[in-house]
Structure formats: C-alpha cells, structure tokens
Amino acid sequence: MPGYLYPSFPFRRPPELDGKQPAYAVAIVGGGPVGLTLALDLAERGQSCVVLQAASTVSEGSRAICWSKRSLEILDRFGVAEPMLRRGFTWNGGRVYHGAEEIYRFTLPREPDEKFPAFVNLQQYLTEEMLLAAVAERAQWIDLRWQSRVDGLRLEPGGAVLHVATPEGGYDLPARFVVACDGARSTVRALMAVPFEGRVFEDHFLIADVEVSPDLPSSERRFWFLPEFHPGETALLHRQGDGLWRVDFQLGWDGVDAQAEKAPERALPRIRAMLGRQDVRLHWASVYTFQARRIAQLRHGPVFFAGDAAHQVSPFGARGGNSGIQDADNLGWKLALVLSGHAPDALLDSYHAERSTAADENIRITSRTTDFMTAKTAMRARLRTAVLGLAKRHGFARALVNSGRLSTATVYRDSPLNGDDQGFAGGPPPGAPCANLPASANPSDGYLLDGLGTDIQCDLLYFNAESANPAALAKLAAIQAAEQPLSITCVGQPLGNHWFQADPTGRIARAFAARPDSVYLLRPDQHVAARWRTLDTERVIAGIRRALGHDLRRADGRTA
Amino acid sequence: MKSDPNLSDPDGFFEALIAAHEGLDEATGNLLNARLVLLLANQVGDLAVLRESLAAAREGLEPPPAAEAATAE
Numbered sequence: 001m002p003g004y005l006y007p008s009f010p011f012r013r014p015p016e017l018d019g020k021q022p023a024y025a026v027a028i029v030g031g032g033p034v035g036l037t038l039a040l041d042l043a044e045r046g047q048s049c050v051v052l053q054a055a056s057t058v059s060e061g062s063r064a065i066c067w068s069k070r071s072l073e074i075l076d077r078f079g080v081a082e083p084m085l086r087r088g089f090t091w092n093g094g095r096v097y098h099g100a101e102e103i104y105r106f107t108l109p110r111e112p113d114e115k116f117p118a119f120v121n122l123q124q125y126l127t128e129e130m131l132l133a134a135v136a137e138r139a140q141w142i143d144l145r146w147q148s149r150v151d152g153l154r155l156e157p158g159g160a161v162l163h164v165a166t167p168e169g170g171y172d173l174p175a176r177f178v179v180a181c182d183g184a185r186s187t188v189r190a191l192m193a194v195p196f197e198g199r200v201f202e203d204h205f206l207i208a209d210v211e212v213s214p215d216l217p218s219s220e221r222r223f224w225f226l227p228e229f230h231p232g233e234t235a236l237l238h239r240q241g242d243g244l245w246r247v248d249f250q251l252g253w254d255g256v257d258a259q260a261e262k263a264p265e266r267a268l269p270r271i272r273a274m275l276g277r278q279d280v281r282l283h284w285a286s287v288y289t290f291q292a293r294r295i296a297q298l299r300h301g302p303v304f305f306a307g308d309a310a311h312q313v314s315p316f317g318a319r320g321g322n323s324g325i326q327d328a329d330n331l332g333w334k335l336a337l338v339l340s341g342h343a344p345d346a347l348l349d350s351y352h353a354e355r356s357t358a359a360d361e362n363i364r365i366t367s368r369t370t371d372f373m374t375a376k377t378a379m380r381a382r383l384r385t386a387v388l389g390l391a392k393r394h395g396f397a398r399a400l401v402n403s404g405r406l407s408t409a410t411v412y413r414d415s416p417l418n419g420d421d422q423g424f425a426g427g428p429p430p431g432a433p434c435a436n437l438p439a440s441a442n443p444s445d446g447y448l449l450d451g452l453g454t455d456i457q458c459d460l461l462y463f464n465a466e467s468a469n470p471a472a473l474a475k476l477a478a479i480q481a482a483e484q485p486l487s488i489t490c491v492g493q494p495l496g497n498h499w500f501q502a503d504p505t506g507r508i509a510r511a512f513a514a515r516p517d518s519v520y521l522l523r524p525d526q527h528v529a530a531r532w533r534t535l536d537t538e539r540v541i542a543g544i545r546r547a548l549g550h551d552l553r554r555a556d557g558r559t560a
Numbered sequence: 561m562k563s564d565p566n567l568s569d570p571d572g573f574f575e576a577l578i579a580a581h582e583g584l585d586e587a588t589g590n591l592l593n594a595r596l597v598l599l600l601a602n603q604v605g606d607l608a609v610l611r612e613s614l615a616a617a618r619e620g621l622e623p624p625p626a627a628e629a630a631t632a633e
Contacts, residue, residue, distance in 0.1 A: 365571070368571045368574065368575050371575070371578060372574065377581070378586060379581045379584070379586070379589040380578055380581070383574075383577060383578070383581075387574075389620065390616070390617075393563070393616070393619070394563045394616065395563055395564040395565055396562065396563060396564060396565045396566055396567065396570075398565075399565040399567065399570040400567075400570045400571075400573075400574055402571060402574070405571065
C-alpha cells in the first residue's frame, strides 16, 4: 500500500476581495473534525456558515483515531458514520498486559443491539476526508475557504469582525457569531489574549503509523505496563483503517531528544521489537508531550471556543477528538435556535455551563490515568506495581489498573436546561443521551435516534398503551398549540397523526424505564431535558421553555 | 475475603492514596502505608479475612537472597 496521498484543496477568491461585504451569521475558524462537524450540524438545522481553514489539506498524520459511539451517533446525522465504519476498525474492548503477561481483557459497556460499536478507529485525515465529502454535498449552506488564515479579530456591537489573510490579499469578514475550532495553538485564543494554563505532564510519547508484513492478526486495543520490549515504560497498540497500525511508546522526561526519537533509525527498532516483525514501513512519526488545561470561559460575547482550542487532555481515553465533536453537537442546535428566533441569546450561555463541566470531567479522568501510567515517584511506582501484581488474581485490583478510561457521552446532570425528573427508577435522566436502539426487529427499519433531533425541534416521546386515548390526544394538541418547535412521537400505540414508534417487545419502554403515560422531552442534540410519569400539558410546555433557555438569567441579572 | 470489585470509585480512591503520599520521603511513606494497613485492618475486623488477605498479599513475593544468607548465619 502506498502512503496516504494528501489532497490539495485550492484557494478560491472570495467576494470580499472584489469589494463585496456580505455578513455571515456564523464564522467557524478551523476546518478540522470539530469545525466541520459544527458546520454540518448548522447546515442540517437550516443555518449557513463560513469556515476559514488556514491549511490547504487535511490533518497531517493520523492524530485522533478512536471515534466513540456518541461521536458516531452525532456524525450519523450527516451520513458520515457509515463510511467511517466501512473503512475503519471497529472495537468494543481491549487487553491489558503487565510485562509479557496478559492480566485481563475488558469489554466496554454498551447495549448489544445499539446501532454503533463502542469505537471505530479511523485516522484523522480519513475522517476529515469523509466530513469534507459531506460538506461538499451541502455547499449551498457551507462556504469552506482553504488557505484562509485569520490574523485579526475585533468585537463590535452585534458580533465580531475577523481579518482573513489569503494568497491574494486580506479582507474583513463580519459575523454575528465566531466559533474558534482552531486547535490547541488557537489563533483566535491568542488574538483575544485568553489565558490557557494548566498542568504539564512530564513525559514524552513517541507515536507512529506503521504498516507491517506479514500483517498482525486483527486485534483489539492492547496496552502494556512495563513490557519486555520497552522496559520500565508503557506502550499502546491500535489498529486503524487501511491496514495501518498506531503505536505509542512512553519515553520518559529527562534527557529525551524529541527530534532524535522520531527519526526512523531510532523509532523502527522499538517498533520491530514491539510487533515482532522485521518488515515495518513507517508512514508517520511524531513525539508529543501534553498538558491538561482549559480556558476559564468557553464563551466570550459573540466568540465561542470548541475542541482543543478550549481544552486539552491526555490522549489516553480518546477524550480529545470525541469531546470536541460533543462540543460541536452542544453548540450547533443552540446557535440554530437563537439565529432562527426561537430561543434567547442566554441559551448560548448554557454552552459554557454544559461543556466546561464536560471538560473538567475529561481533565479529571485523564489526569488520573496519566498519574497511574507515569508513576512519577518511587512510592507511586510501588503502589502501581502492587496493583498490577494483584490484578491477575483479584478483580478488585483490575478495577484499579488505569490504562485509559475511554470516552463516553457526557451527562449534563446539573445543566440549567434540565427540567423535571419525575419518579423514574432507570432510563436516561435529564442531561443524558438515549441508547440508540433498533426501531423494529428488522434492522433495515433504522434506529430510534435516526428520526430524533432533526432540524431545530425538541422531541416529545409519549409512551401510549391505548389506541383510543382522547384525553392524551387533547393534551398533545394543547402542547402543540403553544407553538414551540416540537415534534411528537407516540411509542407503543399510534395516536392521531403524530409520529409513531412501534414497540412490540417493550424493548424501548424498558430502556426508558417507561410505563403507559410516561413522557420524555429530548433536546435537539438528543439529550434528555425532562421526563414525567404522566402527561401534564403545563409541565411539558414549561419544560420545553426551560430546555430552550427561556428561564435563564442573562449576565446582567434580567430574565432572558 | 472479597476479591471482586467493592470500591465505589476505584480511580477516586487511587487518586486519594497518591495524594496522601504527596511530599513524603521513602521511609515516611512506608510508615504511612503501615499505619493505613492497621487502620484498614480495624475496619475489616475479622481475623480470618485478614489472614486470607495477608496470604494473598504475600503470594509471589520472595525474600531477597541477602536475607536468606543472613538467616543461615
């Protein structure tokens, strides 16, 4: 297989360079996975945007490779999840080794009949290619500009004005909202002088994409503590798409020469020893260090920060790229509802409330992993040795072995958008996403989330057991008459001309811990906003208003 | 003796354990571990469970060769 051929995307002269001055609702800075996901989500919700991308091609090297179930659910809205699954490597568990010995094998929690696996591994440049294909299908909504580097930003009443440098000159670009998706070295963050400080982990890691011959047997994620092929450190192996392997070696801190380590003559012997193959072709290698940090506020007036521009974590746990996708998922519907006049500006403040909590959770979890992996002091190393030594025989010690706690969807437990939670003993609580279960026994009928969270509507799931239910029909009519953006689906038995989801086995009702007359309100990002045991018109209308930010107070103390 | 997971938050416990050692040197850290063993033994209470735990902790650990030589003298 030849190495990956990077496509080259041409610069196209924008109207601004010929004296025109269109204004944009949303300008996205950065065309990586986060920026492209946001652009696609906005397009699906009827909002156009401009995307400014400094480079002329996709990500160099595989970088983010592990895409989580929740990311796939989000990307499925744009038809991108299926091609990722076809080309990538799907996995639901992994193996952990101590020295030469496998100490345990884990399986990630997941409903067996959900649409997507726990993870698919696909190199970032291929994921970006697939996102770009979806962007090209929506060219009337998404104005993607290559070789367009933002080098200035000023705030003005009603939005912000970016200055964009291009091969043919610079121009001003006014936008009502700007979203910085421009990575860990964010230009927008620097232009706004937003501090980005945190904890530096004193460790280097060698990361490489390799092809080996003969190929290794198809494999789950493998993680080694103190392997014989790399004494005293850790190592990680992942299979990617197109037969590539990702290797990751911990190198330590003192005396590590990053330039020398990534040179083939130094990297290849390590990789050969790890994989037990002499024929290894190196496609890409890099040495990285990392920090755990986030900016204090994810919103600065009309400017929002998402992905690595807003927060950085250790890569162990796949919480970087996946949390960026979830940032985009969280912001897209809120921008669309505010821009279409269905929600107040204060709804956008909840982006910070929800996603800063997610960032803190990811930083806390990945920092614990890093502390376990790097074992900086003699006592930490001894405690880790104790855990690893007990892990083979004792299940409790396996629970203490930390080779990465893999990304799951963040539950917005304390969100200001959450409403009532009335007497449920299971099922997704307010703030949680829903399991993506089959819509029927026939998989070709699709899945539950396929029809939920579209456009700018909330979804109301009404669990109905009676084919004739005039009382519920009247209440649902009253809820719809409140003229909120809402789509109603009856689960179990159809009612009137509302959408209908059959549930002959009761599988969906069980997943939601629902009884007849139970009600779930879902936000446009498919997270639960509120749930009730009985259908109450006033409470549901109040719940929708709350989910759309009408109860939030503005920074100046007035109700939105 | 419980061998299956019983900690409500394993990662939170390990983080707290590391934090308890923060700033201590080798000898003081060993003393902390010894005190912790005694405190936790009192939580367990049952000597049979403690003996079983002691045996599980000892399993696979050998005295260093130097110590054997000292015993032989």
